[in-house]
Amino acid sequence: MRHxxxxxxxxxxxxxxxxxxxxxxxxxxxxxxxxxxxxxxxxALGVALFDxxxxxxxxxxxxxxxxxxxxxxxxxLDRVVAEIAPRLQLTITAAQTEALIAVSDAENFTLAxxxxxxxxxxxxxxxxxxxxxxxxxxxxRTALGTVATRLGHSLAQAARLALAELSQAEAELAExxxxxxxxxxIGAMPLSRSHILPTAIVKFQQExxxxxxLITEGPYAELLSGLRRGEIDFLxxxxxxxxxxxxxxxxxxxxxxxxxxxxxxxxxxxxxxADLAQLAQYPWVVSxxxxxxxxxxxxxxxxxxxxxxxxxxxxxxxLMREILNETDYLGFASGGQVRAEIARGLLxxxxxxxxxxxxxxxxxxxxxxxxxxxQRLLIQTIENAA
Numbered sequence: 001m002r003h004x005x006x007x008x009x010x011x012x013x014x015x016x017x018x019x020x021x022x023x024x025x026x027x028x029x030x031x032x033x034x035x036x037x038x039x040x041x042x043x044a045l046g047v048a049l050f051d052x053x054x055x056x057x058x059x060x061x062x063x064x065x066x067x068x069x070x071x072x073x074x075x076x077l078d079r080v081v082a083e084i085a086p087r088l089q090l091t092i093t094a095a096q097t098e099a100l101i102a103v104s105d106a107e108n109f110t111l112a113x114x115x116x117x118x119x120x121x122x123x124x125x126x127x128x129x130x131x132x133x134x135x136x137x138x139x140x141r142t143a144l145g146t147v148a149t150r151l152g153h154s155l156a157q158a159a160r161l162a163l164a165e166l167s168q169a170e171a172e173l174a175e176x177x178x179x180x181x182x183x184x185x186i187g188a189m190p191l192s193r194s195h196i197l198p199t200a201i202v203k204f205q206q207e208x209x210x211x212x213x214l215i216t217e218g219p220y221a222e223l224l225s226g227l228r229r230g231e232i233d234f235l236x237x238x239x240x241x242x243x244x245x246x247x248x249x250x251x252x253x254x255x256x257x258x259x260x261x262x263x264x265x266x267x268x269x270x271x272x273x274a275d276l277a278q279l280a281q282y283p284w285v286v287s288x289x290x291x292x293x294x295x296x297x298x299x300x301x302x303x304x305x306x307x308x309x310x311x312x313x314x315x316x317x318x319l320m321r322e323i324l325n326e327t328d329y330l331g332f333a334s335g336g337q338v339r340a341e342i343a344r345g346l347l348x349x350x351x352x353x354x355x356x357x358x359x360x361x362x363x364x365x366x367x368x369x370x371x372x373x374x375q376r377l378l379i380q381t382i383e384n385a386a
Contacts (some may be wrong), residue, residue, distance in 0.1 A: 001044065002094045003166055008070050009089075010037040011049065015067050029164050030185050045171055062176050069169035072370065073162040080158040084134050091133045097159040099126035103132070104156035105144035154160040155231065161366075166231030171372045180210035184375055187223035188215050189237025189285075191256060191361060192356045193338040194317055196236065200385040204378050211374055219315075220291070224248070227366060233375055235364040236382065238292045240336075251324045253386040258357035260350035261331045261338055263324050274350055276304050283310035285320040285331045296357040321346060336361070361386070 013023040014034065022035045042049050044191060049063035059067055072109055077097075082087045102112035103123065113120040120371070131138050138152030148156060167182055173179030195213070201213055216223065216232055220240070226232040228247060238248045268274055268282065280301060287294040294313075312329070314320060320331050321341055330350070331338075341347040363379065371379065 001166075001170060002098070003044075004037075004040070005092060005094055005097075006090075007037040007041050009074070010034055011041055012067065012349065014038060014057055014076070015059050018058065020057065021271075022202075036211065045170075045173055045300045047177065062173055065172050065176065066169050067092040068370075069165050069172070071158045073165040076158050076165065077162040079149075080154045084136055084155060088130075088133055092130065093126075096130045097163065098122045098127045100130060100152070100156050101159055101163075103127060103139065103146055104153060107147055109146060140271065151359055161230045166368070168372055175373055180212070180374075182206065183212045183213045183214045184378055185216060187218065187231045187232040187235040187237075187364075188217060189223070189235070189370045190315060190317060191238065191334040191337045192236040193217070195334075195339060196253075196382060196385050200378070204381045204384070205353055208374055208377065214380070219288070224364070230366075233365075234369075234370070234379070237361065239360045239362045239364065240292075241360075244247065247367050249365050249367050249369075251365075252360045253362040253383060254360075255358050256334050256336045256361045257359075258293055258332060258354045259335045259338060259342075259353050260354070261324065261333060261342070262328075262350060263326075264345060264348045266328060266330070266348070268330065268350060269348065274352060276301060276306055279330065279350075279352075282308070283312070283327075283329045284308045285312045285323050285329050287312060287333070288313050288315055289317075292356075292359050293332065293334055296354075298357075300354075300357075317341075355372075358378040 010023065010027055010029065010033075013027045014020060017023040017026060018033050019359070020038075021033050024031045027034065029037075038049065045062075046064075047062040048060050049066060051060055052058040054075055075362055077092075078089055081092065099112065103109060105324070106115060108113040109124050109127075110120050113123045116123065127139065133188050134151075137149055138155065139146045165364060171182040197215065205211065205213070218226075220237075223232060223235050224244065228245070236253075238256075239252060243250055262268055262287055268278070273277065284297075286297050295300065312323060317333070317337055320333065323329050324331050324347060331347070338347060342349055363382070
């Protein structure tokens with residue numbers, strides 16, 4: 001839902017003043033304009049935001065919920081707006097913020113317009129007006145594309161997070177109406193997809209049958225970027241130390257240890273206690289470079305001056321399992337990730353002490369993130385499953 005930003009500021013003014021008259025004076029608007037803005041907002045949201053009485057207007061429970069999210073949204077947006085041009089607080093529109101985000105992402109007006117389903121001149125006009133009001137260039141036109149300036153990038157990022165807060169507000173208002181809205185988006189790393197999430201999601205959806213959950217997969221750097229942009233609600237998987245950037249927070253759930261695995265009947269199981277020199281003679285399926293589990297693998301052999309004979313680098317457990325089942329390749333993976341395959345007899349664990357590979361698994365969220373009740377319940381369910 002696209003919200004009229006001016007109407008949202010009027011809503012905050014009324015909630016603060018408790019009176020249309022006082023809110024109109026503080027916002028330099030007529031009383032009918034304030035009344036109309038609140039009416040349109042309530043109609044769009046499908047809830048009453050205020051209880052009307054002879055003593056004034058008082059936020060309903062839905063109004064209080066909405067006010068908190070709107071305040072958080074403007075706190076994110078206005079901090080950057082104040083650095084660029086304070087007057088933008090009065091002039092910036094939702095259409096302009098959407099155009100700003102789209103052009104910043106696509107680095108091209110035509111592609112941005114296609115993403116928004118608009119004509120290219122419409123998007124160009126929105127950015128031009130925004131730059132005129134800001135009296136700053138928010139984009140640099142280069143031979144390689146339309147690239148956001150530092151301030152343009154900062155404003156686009158603030159707008160993304162502000163819109164994410166408004167989406168959270170819609171989900172919370174829907175819950176007050178006993179409805180489900182939006183999606184909970186989880187950035188899931190390999191261990192969580194095979195070990196924690198399946199159990200947690202089934203349990204959660206027994207209680208919240210109408211709630212949609214979207215699992216996003218990808219390299220850690222991409223998932224972290226999506227989290228910071230407000231496109232992903234939280235990440236679950238191996239934690240990074242030190243924390244990669246100061247606008248995210250990590251919470252440990254448990255510790256996981258790597259395992260070496262092979263197919264049942266692999267020759268390595270007939271040779272007694274295996275040592276690294278023997279293991280280095282076999283080809284391996286391992287995680288991609290720069291992942292925590294791969295770092296452990298490289299360090300384990302590297303400290304002994306050993307180089308395994310051949311590597312297949314893959315992030316897919318299914319691919320690893322199939323290669324191991326058909327060949328004499330060995331695998332190096334998270335113990336939690338392959339627990340089910342070992343329990344079912346599809347793979348066999350090699351007896352080798354890997355306690356030094358212990359690593360923390362947990363949740364990563366944006367600093368200051370405020371989950372909705374549904375998100376909070378899902379996180380609690382994940383914590384219980386872990």
